[in-house]
Amino acid sequence: MGRFVLRRLLQSVVVLLGVTLVVFLLLQLVPGDPVRVSLGTRFDQQTYDALRERSGLDRPLVVQYLSYVGNALTGDLGVSFRSGQPVTTIVLERLPATLSLAVTAVLLALLVAFPLGVLSAVRSGSLVDHAARVFSQFGVSVPDFWMGIMGILLFAGVLGWLPPSGYVALTDDPVGWASHVALPAAAVGLVTASILTRFIRSSVLEVLAEDYVRTAEAKGLRPRVVVVRHVLRNALIPVVTVVGVQLASLVGGVIVIEVLFAWPGVGRLTYDAVQARDYPVLQGAVLFVATLFLLMNLLVDVLYARLDARITLR
């Protein structure tokens, strides 16, 4: 397994190089000039030229790209056009907020989706099943930012139970953190829960139709034992993949919710970087998310082997 992990890590470096190239080229195609945005509306031509030179944007594209990759290989992702701060620092600063939101959202989602999905598969066609399907239809149809605004108006506005926005670090004040994370995590988690409910339901249904389940039932095992010991173990495998991908994409992409709730995470950083055409930060953020996806996929593959004896890693 060690060799498998090592080989996958090496492959990842190649993939990441590809990612930097694609992102770099895409950024060249996006209209909008970072120098102009940085200067706003009032400036003269000399000021424009001077800042363009200071940002290194006057150099040929090939030189810009090669020096970026060269520096990136040594761990230096450049400095932000906007703030002049090192990109690595900026992205890492935003990590705790984003991770805590993403993990809480996925945990909340699992808490809802797991029992709901299993129950609605086992009792397929029952009232519970119908309710679960209505719930997941609702969750995937309603945009998360709308859920967020409704949540703010209800829980912060009318009831006054929770703060409407902002962030407190978990390490500073766990209770403050919990009260701040509740609304955004619920808004994001609802969508994730809906996706997972549907997925778990169909995955469990599929396994329920397998021959070995019929055998287990035939040899007289109680239904509960059949579900826990035979069905869940097999149905979980594809679920792990989906949860992993969901988690990774939440870390990289809860942009709208982070902006709405003034949550200082990577998504909000990406949003601001796009607005300002802050190429180094944007590249850094994308690179970070891509790395996370690769690691998450690797982790999922390793987990597969643990969950399913039929799979070996080579």
Added chain:
Amino acid sequence: MTRSKIVAAALVVALTALAGCSAGESVDVDGGSTAGGSTGGTLTAAIGGEPDQLDPHKTSAYYSFQVLENVYDTLVEPDADLKMGPALATKWTTSSDQLTWTFTLREGARFSDGSPLTAQDVVYSYRRIIDEKLNAAYKFATVKTVTAPDPATVVVTLTAPTPNLLANLGGFKGVAIVQKANVESGAIKTRPMGSGPFTVASYTSGDTIKLTRNDAYWGPKPKLDGVTFTFVKDPTVALQNLRGGEAQWTDNLPPQQVPTLKEDGAVTVATTPSTDYWYLALNEARKPYDDVNVRRAVAFALDREAITKAAKFGQATANQTAIPKGSSWYYEYAPYRHDPDQARQLLGGAGVSSRTMDLMVTSEYPETVTAAQVIAAQLKDVGITVKIRTLDFAQWLDEQGKGNFDAFLLGWLGNIDPDEFYYAQHRTGGTFNFHKYSNPTVDTLLDQARTQTDEAARKQTYERAAKQIVDDASYIYLYNPDVVQGWSRKVTGYQVRSDRAIRFRDVALNR
């Protein structure tokens, strides 16, 4: 106790704590007890976005200046009526040829680390802007030299008389006096060192900027212990923060709710006419907009009151010139009544019967998007079909720079001197003359007014220029918006300013 029981007990405690601290009472504004027994409290201000950086000479973002207004000083500064008055300089004299200005610095001015602020710091700050060609360099266009003959005296010599020099040297914190060591260490980007009433204590990227009182401040001691800025982009959420007591001040209120907020009285909402103006510009490098009659036709086709209502929900005043009523430079002139017949007649005379117009607006300023829809409906009435193009600001600026537009909507914010209202926008070849307007008469007037030292004569020259600009429909002026800000009833001593400078130095928090 079994493990699961411990977990359950912990959960119950956590939930109880949660419910207890959030039963609807407002959050303690003290931000934790402050050491030293000071009781001024900390005010939380929710602003609409995050500063890009805190170097006053390198940022152009209003969000940065909202913070920096409370951290830095300029040589002179605008008072409530936007008249330039003393700040770091207590007095100044002008030579008879108007080419040499001598400023005397305030005794005892210090940076917040306690080090003295001297004439050398002023020279350093201005040379930095000029030599490194930073954002405000254009404000020093006529400055020849800046010298410090002694630690309390700054001498500025000019290449031409510059009656608006004071506005250039103090109109906003983009020309603030910075500390050399702070610049050279690079700390200025996140921990700027100023001489103003507050100093930056911490900056958490994406989250908050915390200011604490600067005890070395030369002016009256600020009553607040500190100010915390949070960045809340969504106006609905900002309002919830204000209502719930998480913030005590915001300028990010949903415009459609301002009238009801003013009435219900739970929070204080105040408005004042700003010095900003919003306008429609037609590209005179493109046919048929090079024809003054076509531009005048568009000006006659617009119903400014309707546009103002739609775009600003009544929090603006329609105006056909740039400078708002209430300014000492205001010039009353309104030749365009809403008259579609007149517009059609002018278009017919110019040989334009039906026509498509590309109108560029930006999502950065949602009011332009709303205004564009009303304008489109009004122009449709005179046979012009408007195609609205909504871009993000980066792309918008790009297109503006390249001249890729028939028309665009935007505003100029925070103007003080009439030169800022007119020169770069309407002078032939002016830096912001993106719509390529050119009229030699206007050029002569604007050049002349720039160096006129007699204020009455200068005002007259600007009025003549303004009349010509309006008659030529170089810009089709629409309205001057109000500055709208809201704060908690516990806040006293705050005043809304027409230049949108946010000053917390005289504010107190009652508890």
